[in-house]
Amino acid sequence: MKKKIQLIVATFLILISSKSLAQLERNYCPSPFMYVIPEHAQQKVKEALASSKREFAHKKNSSFSYLLLKKHSQSLLEFYTKGLMITDGLLQKYLQEIVEKIIEKNPTLTKRYEIYPYRSDEPNATAFWDGTIGVSLGLLCRLKTEDQLAFVICHELAHISSEHVLHRIDDLTKFNFDKELKKEIKSAEKSEFLKYSKLTRILMNLDKSLKRHIRAEEFVADSLGLTYFLNTNYQPREAIKALEVLDSANTPFGSQTINLKKVFETKAFPFNEKWLEFDDQKVRIIKEVADSVLTHPDCKHRIEVINRILGTKAIKQSSIDNQPKQNRVLLSSRYELAESLFQFKEYGKSLFISILLASEFPSNPYGVGMVGRNMAYISKSMREFTFGKSVQLMNPIYGEQYNRFLSFLHRLRANEAASLAFNYLIDKKDDFYSDENFLFSFWAACSTPASTLSPQEIKSDYLKFFPNGRFSSIISNNF
Amino acid sequence: MKTKLIRLAFLIFSVPCIGQNLKKDEGSLLALKASGAISSQGIVKGYYFFYQAEKSSKTSNNYLLQILDEDFREIDKITFTKPITYKLIETSFNGAAYLFLFFDSKNKKSNLLSFSDKLKKLGDIENPVSNKAMLENYTDLVNGFELGEKYLATISDTGFIQFQNGLITAYNNNLDELWFERISGQPSEAFQFSDGFGFLITRTYTDERFVEYDLLINNPNSGQRVSLIPIKSNLFCISPLSLTFEPLKKNIVIFCSFFNKKDNPLTENSLGFCTLIYDISGKYLSSKTIYKEELRTKAVVNYNNNTDELRDNILFHSFIQTNDGKTFVIGEEFKKKTSVGKMLLSRYSPPVHIDVYNLVIFEINTTHDLEKTHIIKKNKSKIFFGHVRVFSSQQALSRIAKKEGGFDFRFCQEYPDKDIFSIVYKDTDIGNREDVLGTITYTPEKTMKLNKIRFKFKTSFIEAFPAKPGYLLLAEYDRKEKKTDIRLEKINY
Numbered sequence A: 001m002k003k004k005i006q007l008i009v010a011t012f013l014i015l016i017s018s019k020s021l022a023q024l025e026r027n028y029c030p031s032p033f034m035y036v037i038p039e040h041a042q043q044k045v046k047e048a049l050a051s052s053k054r055e056f057a058h059k060k061n062s063s064f065s066y067l068l069l070k071k072h073s074q075s076l077l078e079f080y081t082k083g084l085m086i087t088d089g090l091l092q093k094y095l096q097e098i099v100e101k102i103i104e105k106n107p108t109l110t111k112r113y114e115i116y117p118y119r120s121d122e123p124n125a126t127a128f129w130d131g132t133i134g135v136s137l138g139l140l141c142r143l144k145t146e147d148q149l150a151f152v153i154c155h156e157l158a159h160i161s162s163e164h165v166l167h168r169i170d171d172l173t174k175f176n177f178d179k180e181l182k183k184e185i186k187s188a189e190k191s192e193f194l195k196y197s198k199l200t201r202i203l204m205n206l207d208k209s210l211k212r213h214i215r216a217e218e219f220v221a222d223s224l225g226l227t228y229f230l231n232t233n234y235q236p237r238e239a240i241k242a243l244e245v246l247d248s249a250n251t252p253f254g255s256q257t258i259n260l261k262k263v264f265e266t267k268a269f270p271f272n273e274k275w276l277e278f279d280d281q282k283v284r285i286i287k288e289v290a291d292s293v294l295t296h297p298d299c300k301h302r303i304e305v306i307n308r309i310l311g312t313k314a315i316k317q318s319s320i321d322n323q324p325k326q327n328r329v330l331l332s333s334r335y336e337l338a339e340s341l342f343q344f345k346e347y348g349k350s351l352f353i354s355i356l357l358a359s360e361f362p363s364n365p366y367g368v369g370m371v372g373r374n375m376a377y378i379s380k381s382m383r384e385f386t387f388g389k390s391v392q393l394m395n396p397i398y399g400e401q402y403n404r405f406l407s408f409l410h411r412l413r414a415n416e417a418a419s420l421a422f423n424y425l426i427d428k429k430d431d432f433y434s435d436e437n438f439l440f441s442f443w444a445a446c447s448t449p450a451s452t453l454s455p456q457e458i459k460s461d462y463l464k465f466f467p468n469g470r471f472s473s474i475i476s477n478n479f
Numbered sequence B: 001m002k003t004k005l006i007r008l009a010f011l012i013f014s015v016p017c018i019g020q021n022l023k024k025d026e027g028s029l030l031a032l033k034a035s036g037a038i039s040s041q042g043i044v045k046g047y048y049f050f051y052q053a054e055k056s057s058k059t060s061n062n063y064l065l066q067i068l069d070e071d072f073r074e075i076d077k078i079t080f081t082k083p084i085t086y087k088l089i090e091t092s093f094n095g096a097a098y099l100f101l102f103f104d105s106k107n108k109k110s111n112l113l114s115f116s117d118k119l120k121k122l123g124d125i126e127n128p129v130s131n132k133a134m135l136e137n138y139t140d141l142v143n144g145f146e147l148g149e150k151y152l153a154t155i156s157d158t159g160f161i162q163f164q165n166g167l168i169t170a171y172n173n174n175l176d177e178l179w180f181e182r183i184s185g186q187p188s189e190a191f192q193f194s195d196g197f198g199f200l201i202t203r204t205y206t207d208e209r210f211v212e213y214d215l216l217i218n219n220p221n222s223g224q225r226v227s228l229i230p231i232k233s234n235l236f237c238i239s240p241l242s243l244t245f246e247p248l249k250k251n252i253v254i255f256c257s258f259f260n261k262k263d264n265p266l267t268e269n270s271l272g273f274c275t276l277i278y279d280i281s282g283k284y285l286s287s288k289t290i291y292k293e294e295l296r297t298k299a300v301v302n303y304n305n306n307t308d309e310l311r312d313n314i315l316f317h318s319f320i321q322t323n324d325g326k327t328f329v330i331g332e333e334f335k336k337k338t339s340v341g342k343m344l345l346s347r348y349s350p351p352v353h354i355d356v357y358n359l360v361i362f363e364i365n366t367t368h369d370l371e372k373t374h375i376i377k378k379n380k381s382k383i384f385f386g387h388v389r390v391f392s393s394q395q396a397l398s399r400i401a402k403k404e405g406g407f408d409f410r411f412c413q414e415y416p417d418k419d420i421f422s423i424v425y426k427d428t429d430i431g432n433r434e435d436v437l438g439t440i441t442y443t444p445e446k447t448m449k450l451n452k453i454r455f456k457f458k459t460s461f462i463e464a465f466p467a468k469p470g471y472l473l474l475a476e477y478d479r480k481e482k483k484t485d486i487r488l489e490k491i492n493y
């Protein structure tokens, strides 16, 4: 078994180092959206539910607990049916490989673990009780090294092996059948005044106590996860980096600076400096979010705890810190995220990532096409009163760079956005016209009022080159 | 009870995860009593939601006031307790403080409550209402009648002005009285300019069925009266629609409808409109009249494939001055239909049924001459106007119409630089079972640009509200998801 895994690792490493690495420079084909539950996932949930039912049988109020567990399983299955899980592709295989590496060094981890990237820009990872782990594209984008990712996975594995989901279900079941609580609620219900406030207070206390448990569980997952992590060959200090990444979660996609003028300046449509005017007075903090309402403990606190543990344990390798370049497979999650956000009609976010990709890989038609495509759709959203859904308002929690980007989009008029999209793509059309993703983007830009070309021609070219293409049904309708 | 707890369980129940998750704000059982945009100098600065929270005793109500910023994000909320007989009459924001006007119908007292922009309580004063007309007004409001009158005005950043019949009172943000002025009539409009305040005073004579108007100018610091001039003409009967200040020429411009001397402006058709110009000391400078016949001779720009001629009756909603010296008068064509129904109160008209037609914009140049007329075609709609006061002025009628959403005009969006403005309207296309949300913007290129979008009845219901410059607040109810999405949308031009 071990040998087999190593063999897979070896072939996989070759795969990454040659094919995918080159691919990021030249092209990228995003994973398709699947809205189905894979057979094996469905089977896994079914089996896990059946065995839990047997285990629950001797417990008190088992039917209520079982109901909650089913609800939990439902939320997992929705990840598939909503098309969020990426169940195939290089990125998924890479994640699975890391899981196998961790298991190999931690023989106590005996479940069948399956891991998938899921489509969300929120940096997060999720563990389901049946052994399924989800890591968001938003988190993958932000993580720099495999080591950091491995720590995140160890943390989730710790949640699963500590059966935290089942503990939570026990808690809720206990509350639901608590006699004292019932009495309290009854007396509140009978009161003439402030009935609702009293009831709310009871529920809030309950909520608080549940949150305390959740926070305690996080520390358990951190320290047990760290134990798993230290058994591997990964760099111990990267655990802290991983937590730091989570701490910066509110800054979308890091704090990269983008030069919008450089991106969008064309001869035909000069860039207007006024679009870059930025009034940071408008981006002011309204209300500090109290730590007590957060379900998760403060990352700084978690880092301290990890540091303490790391300090007492012998560190195998000295960590030489020289800001490693982002791991190439992890980098590919940015493409997946740009694609996912476009599909979710979150054109602002998708554009931001696409601009970063296009500046890093200027000869990859996918990123370049996505810049123009998102801009074309933003212009469309301005005309259709859906801009507010597609592009966020500035917010102090985002950080200056992203707010400047948002401010730029909010300053644009619909026809200006359309002109930017069209002129940006027409400048690049000679290099990429034969690429499917690019051609679709070009069609979108040519369908805006700013276009001097007929979208009909682009459409017929697309249908000629790619008769069964990804966009053939969209392109057959009007923009 | 079990069901309640289960629901809670699902609410809190989430899968363990590694990142930070914010729990959604607790829901609460509150009855929304009033809500709206808070503006200062015509610019939306935020929103308020005024709720009646659950009772803590038999004689008083708990109220909750929630303030959102211009981006529709909550700034804060506060609770306070008031007798159950309180009714919120009006709200105002002067750039630095919020003001709320309540009327206590049992104790016949008005109550002013002010808060800082961070919702710190600044002032709370009660005044008995003894003026008979004022008492009637407040009581009618409590009884659900729409008067469309305004009782509050602002002093930029530093205070407020309260209008009462026969009395104008100025307060600072802490609601200490700065000055007051006794007058004859009901103050209705106010504007602030560098050297003073201008007020439009309406005097109604119930027995004569006529209304007279005065222009009052006060010194902003001492409150001392600078001048009080009757707004009238020897040739016509005049009905002021709007009061503005031209900052460049330092003139006061009063925009009016005019009628035959013998006609009653409240029932007869106007002959056209006129502009009266005064200096800031209240001295009459000049006037200009535009007859209805003349309107038809000027250039007409049609939108939405309009082929209709300009109609006779126009209810004016808004008067915009742009920084290029132009004035835009925005109105909606309507036709009053025979009213049926009995009089409820003698001071109220029977229910009025109105047919509403196209949206009209008169573009008036710097010399107060009509340059062109823009007609924006809409589908004819019928509205039931409800009971309005017999002596309601045009401004009041327009305010009622806007508030009740009867007319298709929604609001006019002004911009701080006054170089552009946008008009937001809603049209209903019964045939195609669609709502149309439209915006017309006077662009930096000095042209009118129309943008509209259709929403299917079947899938959603939409409504637009005022928002910060460049945006409108769109509420979209998704019939399938049974959810309302409230968001700021850019106005496209």
Ligand SMILES: [Zn+2]
Residues within 6 Å of the ligand: A155, A159, A218, A221, B016, B017, B018, B019
């Ligand atoms: Zn966790």
